[in-house]
Amino acid sequence: MSEFFSNYGFLRLDNFLEKQNYESVLRVARKLRWQKLKQPDLFSYSLGKVNKDFVQEFEFEELANFIARFVKFKEMNLKLKLYSHRDYTLVQKKNLKAEFFIYFPILAKPRRAWEDRFGGYKCYVDSEGKSLIFPVKKNSFALLNGRHFSGFTKYVNHLATKSSLFVVEGEVL
């Protein structure tokens, strides 16, 4: 994995969290308070407040140790974001060593999957204009080298109806 990340600048892993851990995090996320944030020329999403329950379920230290296997960093910042219909982020240049995310789709109908045609997926572009798309798959994790890639969250369209996409997003400095 380290070699892959070193060569290609990204890493993607499915079934990242243990099933029980994933479901605990999702359960806590459903109870979070969300604050709507919008700067129309940059982003629109809801930001969740990290609380004690979340910290307990998420195992930050284990995640930080895992990421340290690929990137040396001084600081890791986590954000809990909720993307629903009309939410998005646009490409911004950031001075990061790396960024990562984990998808937690919250579906209006449990048997319905989050489809690519809804939007909401992460897309990263490198300096040559080549793009990497990460389809929404529950419990999938991705780590991107911040020097090589700039990312955005594709606009969530009305096909998502009442489903939302909870994403744990992190920046590593």
Place this chain on the structure above:
Amino acid sequence: MMRKSLSLAERFISRSFLQRIPSLRRRFELAKPYPHLHARNFLDERVARELAKEVKGLRFERKETDLFSFYQSDDFSALKSGELREFYEFLRSEEGFAIFEALTGAKLQGQLRVAATLFKPTDYLLCHDDNVESRKLAFIIYLTKGMLARDGGRFVVYNSKNLRPTDAAKKYSPTWNSLLVFKVTRKSFHEVEENVGKKSRYAIGGWLN
């Protein structure tokens, strides 16, 4: 009896629009938060129907980035024939530019870029200012019938503060045969709402400078 030949403007633009230009100019100049205008019955109705028919027969290319998802045709300079080609020739003529100068007060230098756009259901164009190159005016001519406010696809004009967009100031439905024109500046923030209806939204749009 000899029939007086129509000027190019009279051939393409509706008489009622041509007669309203002075009052439309005042509306354009006074509009907030930046000079813009949405006016109905722009084209002669027969011309509008013919252009709409030809636009639907164009080849469209998918445009997809973080900022937008929609379809666009080739620039009309590549057209070889038809009413669309003739309309393009009118737009880039002295008469065509004179219409936009009379309507907006802008001093134009004769450069035009124009193409057709297609927004299918789920397509959108997020907030931006169009302020690139040396664009002075942007315009859109809407060629779809029956789109209601609940279908989305509206042109949204944004307020701004410190050169950053803040909230929506006005929303204009893509009414059949209407013209939307705005002055391109560092504050001309706007977006096209997502098409949440079932119809495809066709238009002709471009920039003048």
